Amino acid sequence: MLSVEDLGVEFGGVVALAGVSFTVRPGTITSLIGPNGAGKTTAFNAITGYLRPGRGRVTYDGAPLGGRRPFEIARRGVVRTFQKTSVFPTLSVRDNVLIGLHLRGTAGVLAVLRGGRRIGDEERRLADEAARIVAFVGLAHRVDEIASGLPYGEQRLVELAVALAARPRMLLLDEPAAGMTGAEKERLTALIRRIRGEDVTVFLVEHDMRVVMGISDTVIVLNGGRVIAEGAPAAIQAHPEVIRAYLGSSGAPA
Amino acid sequence: MRRLGLGALALLLLTAPVWLASPYHLHVLIMAGIFAILALSLNLLLGYTGQLSLGHAAFFGIGAYTSALLALKAGWSFWPALGAAAALSGAAGWGIGRLALKLRGAYFVLVTISFAGVISLVSVNWMELTNGPLGLPGVPPPDLGPWALRTKGAYYYLVLAAAALAYGVCHRLVHSRIGRAFLALRENEPLAESVGVDVTHYLVLAAVVSAALAGVAGSLYAHYTRFVSPEVFLFSYTVTMVIMVVAGGKGTLAGPVVGALLFTVLPEALREAVSWQWQMLAYGVLLLALLFFLPRGIVPAVARAMRPARTVGVRSRSAPGARGEPE
Numbered sequence: 001m002l003s004v005e006d007l008g009v010e011f012g013g014v015v016a017l018a019g020v021s022f023t024v025r026p027g028t029i030t031s032l033i034g035p036n037g038a039g040k041t042t043a044f045n046a047i048t049g050y051l052r053p054g055r056g057r058v059t060y061d062g063a064p065l066g067g068r069r070p071f072e073i074a075r076r077g078v079v080r081t082f083q084k085t086s087v088f089p090t091l092s093v094r095d096n097v098l099i100g101l102h103l104r105g106t107a108g109v110l111a112v113l114r115g116g117r118r119i120g121d122e123e124r125r126l127a128d129e130a131a132r133i134v135a136f137v138g139l140a141h142r143v144d145e146i147a148s149g150l151p152y153g154e155q156r157l158v159e160l161a162v163a164l165a166a167r168p169r170m171l172l173l174d175e176p177a178a179g180m181t182g183a184e185k186e187r188l189t190a191l192i193r194r195i196r197g198e199d200v201t202v203f204l205v206e207h208d209m210r211v212v213m214g215i216s217d218t219v220i221v222l223n224g225g226r227v228i229a230e231g232a233p234a235a236i237q238a239h240p241e242v243i244r245a246y247l248g249s250s251g252a253p254a
Numbered sequence: 255m256r257r258l259g260l261g262a263l264a265l266l267l268l269t270a271p272v273w274l275a276s277p278y279h280l281h282v283l284i285m286a287g288i289f290a291i292l293a294l295s296l297n298l299l300l301g302y303t304g305q306l307s308l309g310h311a312a313f314f315g316i317g318a319y320t321s322a323l324l325a326l327k328a329g330w331s332f333w334p335a336l337g338a339a340a341a342l343s344g345a346a347g348w349g350i351g352r353l354a355l356k357l358r359g360a361y362f363v364l365v366t367i368s369f370a371g372v373i374s375l376v377s378v379n380w381m382e383l384t385n386g387p388l389g390l391p392g393v394p395p396p397d398l399g400p401w402a403l404r405t406k407g408a409y410y411y412l413v414l415a416a417a418a419l420a421y422g423v424c425h426r427l428v429h430s431r432i433g434r435a436f437l438a439l440r441e442n443e444p445l446a447e448s449v450g451v452d453v454t455h456y457l458v459l460a461a462v463v464s465a466a467l468a469g470v471a472g473s474l475y476a477h478y479t480r481f482v483s484p485e486v487f488l489f490s491y492t493v494t495m496v497i498m499v500v501a502g503g504k505g506t507l508a509g510p511v512v513g514a515l516l517f518t519v520l521p522e523a524l525r526e527a528v529s530w531q532w533q534m535l536a537y538g539v540l541l542l543a544l545l546f547f548l549p550r551g552i553v554p555a556v557a558r559a560m561r562p563a564r565t566v567g568v569r570s571r572s573a574p575g576a577r578g579e580p581e
Binding site: 048050069070071081082088089091095100102105109115119123 | 435438451453463
């Protein structure tokens with residue numbers, strides 16, 4: 001379980017998060033929504049170690065994540081993606097995923113320099129695993145192509161594959177559907193469900209209300225750096241404060 | 255086909271002392287081998303982690319001085335001195351890596367330049383140890399069992415073996431999870447961290463291996479020329495290494511080797527072909543033409559030309575537009 005208590009972040013006097021508390025229950029798909037500037041990405045950054053919060057506590061399965069660097073948090077099974085498309089641009093899709101598999105390899109520098117069968121076996125195992133993950137996100141036909149040359153929607157799937165390769169127990173997705181076509185969004189939704197089916201807790205920031213309301217077990221609404229509502233999608237859509245602060249102000253996109 | 259080509263290349267390199275008539279040509283090849291090690295080492299940092307070290311001559315010089323001083327003042331034989339040169343240069347690389355942990359791009363470049371500057375000043379001014387600008391003459395040639403490798407032919411094979419070893423080290427590293435971590439650092443650092451790559455660890459590791467290899471080259475140079483002076487720290491050595499890596503193809507294994515061969519042989523060939531007034535000009539024009547027509551380097555261009563034509567999908571990168579929150 002991810003637990004966030006009284007998380008506060010300021011940027012030069014501007015309050016981005018004013019004491020936010022929530023939990024993400026294991027095995028759920030939980031969405032964090034809110035108007036632009038509500039602090040969603042800031043919350044993600046603070047949870048995953050990309051930003052040091054001014055106050056508050058983040059724990060995952062009882063262990064504090066505060067003050068840890070992103071790669072240490074990833075090693076605890078909390079892996080994120082980024083709002084802006086983020087791949088290893090000049091490398092092939094396969095190599096992107098192979099980097100994602102970093103933690104599943106064990107070879108140290110001396111073993112690598114000595115070479116030998118164990119290294120070869122490990123490389124083959126990683127290559128098989130990479131192929132499996134690439135196929136899982138539906139990019140098997142793109143495996144040898146350079147990531148930055150792919151259409152935007154497919155680059156987002158590469159990101160997802162890279163994150164999955166790190167074998168997350170909790171996956172934080174920052175606007176995974178942004179820039180996707182309608183068909184791509186449907187495929188993404190199905191993928192996220194399958195990921196949850198493999199015992200990965202999914203926590204996402206998303207603007208597309210159809211996606212959010214379609215797959216979430218719980219929705220948390222941020223506004224002005226505070227949690228204003230939390231509950232099942234149906235309850236959130238009917239929540240008066242949410243409608244006033246968010247849905248109403250942007251023409252009820254739900 | 256590929257295997258045949260490699261076999262031919264190996265044969266060519268192994269028999270060079272036989273068919274190269276003049277010792278001068280062999281000398282050029284030996285220098286090319288030493289520079290190949292340097293370029294390979296720089297390429298680990300520049301080509302794979304994406305960090306430009308403009309103080310690389312410092313690691314070369316530390317290796318040269320360590321090896322020369324241990325041989326001259328402590329009476330060490332070549333092999334342990336070579337090991338010590340690699341170790342001390344590697345340690346310096348570790349220091350630079352630690353210092354530059356949080357520094358990238360221009361700041362990393364500045365740290366490496368300053369480091370080379372400081373080391374160079376030490377070599378000029380620490381008279382008791384380094385004999386200052388006068389340098390250290392009389393570095394003994396290496397010995398192999400009962401034989402002293404005094405001839406150019408013997409030294410050629412020593413350098414060839416060292417260059418092959420350096421190539422092997424880079425090859426193994428690059429084709430492993432360690433090499434992929436280097437690439438991840440070059441390509442997208444935040445993303446690398448998000449999947450558990452400790453990027454600073456790998457930057458330090460790359461710096462250590464790179465510096466140690468440069469130290470090996472320095473030791474080979476010292477025992478070959480038998481003379482070490484503060485000249486080994488010259489910035490122009492670093493520039494030459496960068497040119498070799500970039501022109502050959504940074505981030506490729508063969509690139510630095512091709513670059514080292516070309517840019518060691520080329521100035522010598524120009525010296526024979528054109529009068530001295532035009533040498534540097536011709537060199538400059540050739541370099542510019544190379545970078546203009548093959549911006550990614552010789553090796554990637556050749557690799558692409560040799561690959562069977564493959565339809566490459568249209569590079570569509572539709573902008574996501576400005577959505578979401580400000581960072």
